Amino acid sequence: MDIPGISNSYFLRAAVNEKRLANGEKELDAAEFLKLAREKMKALEMDSAFLSRPVNEGFSGGEKKRNEILQMDMLEPKLGLLDETDSGLDIDALKTVSEGVNLLRSPERAFVLVTHYQRLLSYIQPDFVHVLMDGKIVKSGDKSLALELESKGYDWIREAAAK
């Protein structure tokens, strides 16, 4: 999804300020916003040229994902749901995204990662792993469950659930 003609910084500031207004906080002016954005981008090792580019226009798959991590960082959600955020990423991009998530990870913020592969989980260590089937959690465990799934596939869970 791209929005031609609207820079990332304009878009992000609008989003951040709507959230701040809803929380009864003061809006950020352009200077305050830029300062905050640059700090966050530095931590995420993102080029600040990103801010002046139109939202997602001409972005590569990896850049779009990185942009989403930045948006998440700026909006500071209590809960982040990352749906197949690893699809279509090359190894380098996967690493960046994971580092971003790890950076944002804190006791005050929960993440739900949805993925089909164990690969993402070598970069992000999960506290819990749940297997979702037909809209229900059919199996739960810690990160070792993900490794088990990687070697054995999903069939054994399907069979166990059928019993």
Add this chain to the structure above:
Amino acid sequence: MKKTPDDFISQDYQYGFVTKIDADALPKGLSEDVVRAISAKKNEPAWMLEWRLKAFQTWKRMEEPHWQNVKYPKIDYQDIIYYSAPKNAKDGPKSLDEVDPELLETYKKLGIPLEEQSRLAGVAVDAVFDSVSVATTFKDTLKKAGVIFCSFSEAVKEHPDLIKQYLGSVVPVSDNFFAALNAAVFSDGSFVYIPKGVRCPMELSTYFRINAAETGQFERTLIVAEEGSHVSYLEGCTAPMRDRNQLHAAVVELVAHKNAQIKYSTVQNWYTGGREGKGGIYNFVTKRGKCAGENSKISWTQVETGSAITWKYPSCILQGDNSVGEFYSVALTNHHQQADTGTKMIHIGKNTKSTIISKGISARYGKNTYRGLVKILPKAEGARNYTQCDSLLIGHECAANTFPYIEVENNSAQVEHEATTSKISEDQLFYCQARGIGAENAVSMIVNGFCKEVFKELPMEFAVEAAKLLNVSLEGSVG
């Protein structure tokens, strides 16, 4: 309640007030006597009257064109008042103190800085109120620079040689039906002359306003930029709310000599005819610039949010070698508005270049047509054109059309045309809303982003106004 882009449209027209001023008007109808009467009221010299009468004869032989992609009921040319002026204007106001306070009040409502304070805004205003130019500010500053900026009537008296030389030199009387009509009955307008090598010290601006009911406004603008000079000219338009249609048939002529540059910006906010499409302005205008000398440049920028019907093609004749023509346009049609607009770039000289960026936005029942001609003549060696036409649709009932005409008669020419049509998608809205941005903000953000390439061509203050105007015109559409 869930808002959709379709709901996102328009608040009431805020300039729809009527100023009560005694007007000195001619009776309805058009005849040779009316043409003579207009000329007499303006104390014009004989040559001017001759010119008008010739134009009137030409007009009588012409037929109203109907090839444009807009629909309107037949215009009865005998049912229009061709001249109306505020009564006290007979001798012309000598200073702002002599101007009717109610007129000044009108301009205040429109937000035009007519008083000397406007110097802070750096804008010299030649305000045209119905048919007579009311007050021209900053004459002195401009005079020092050698710039002539005055009403057309004044120019006819004070600078007859210049007028004789250039009047009709870009848009001949017989050019088209409405140009001929204008030539016969034009009542006033603006004249700008920038002498050799002068960079005009401020932005020049004319604010047009149609006040008297059932009055056509027929003004002419003529801008001449001598060798190496620069000028930026702004034009803004509003009209009161009436449920009868009014006709606006203006003519604008620009002449740029060697190395001269003219930038002509329009923000048009005529009354649109409201939600039901009743009344509103028919805006049938001929605008054309001639890049007469080498390396000259003419740039048109327009933001059209008004008029019931807009029909115009600000064009460039690129005669001088290496001359440059540009056209940047945003046209918004909302409710029952119709627009058939675009440009013509006629490449005559060698290595001439033209750029066309057109952005059409249609909402509700709006109908938006881009029509453009790029013509490369046999001698235009190395000519180049780049055209980009983008259309944005909001809702399900609106329409966008693009009719590009390209005629190339020289093999070395490079002509590019790109066109896109898009809708403000539910996906885009969702993307914004998922990040906490409200639907109204999101739509205005997307529309502004869409128009950005054009807005950045406008002078600073105008760009802000244009963005605001667009937001106002779209307000309430996500309901």
